[in-house]
Amino acid sequence: MVVVGPGIVVVVLVVVVVVVVVVVVVVVVVVAWSSPVFYEASQILIRPERNYGMLVFTIVISIIWAVLAVLVTSLSNILRMILKKP
Numbered sequence: 001m002v003v004v005g006p007g008i009v010v011v012v013l014v015v016v017v018v019v020v021v022v023v024v025v026v027v028v029v030v031v032a033w034s035s036p037v038f039y040e041a042s043q044i045l046i047r048p049e050r051n052y053g054m055l056v057f058t059i060v061i062s063i064i065w066a067v068l069a070v071l072v073t074s075l076s077n078i079l080r081m082i083l084k085k086p
Helices: 006-044 053-084
Strands: none
Touching: 006 053
């Protein structure tokens, strides 16, 4: 039997809580991001005579958000690597 100190238990609990929070945030962001696209596409399916402008606008905004998310993630990884070097 392995005996661990209370410090290890606290660290493990903190890591688990952080992972759960990150997963919940990612799910909320993905749902919030895809909802307008699905709504606009469904409106065009319901009323085909409707203008496609809002759907195109929503898709363009979604692409911009995705690119910004990749850039921010990449920048944070680069900064973390730079700050770790002695």
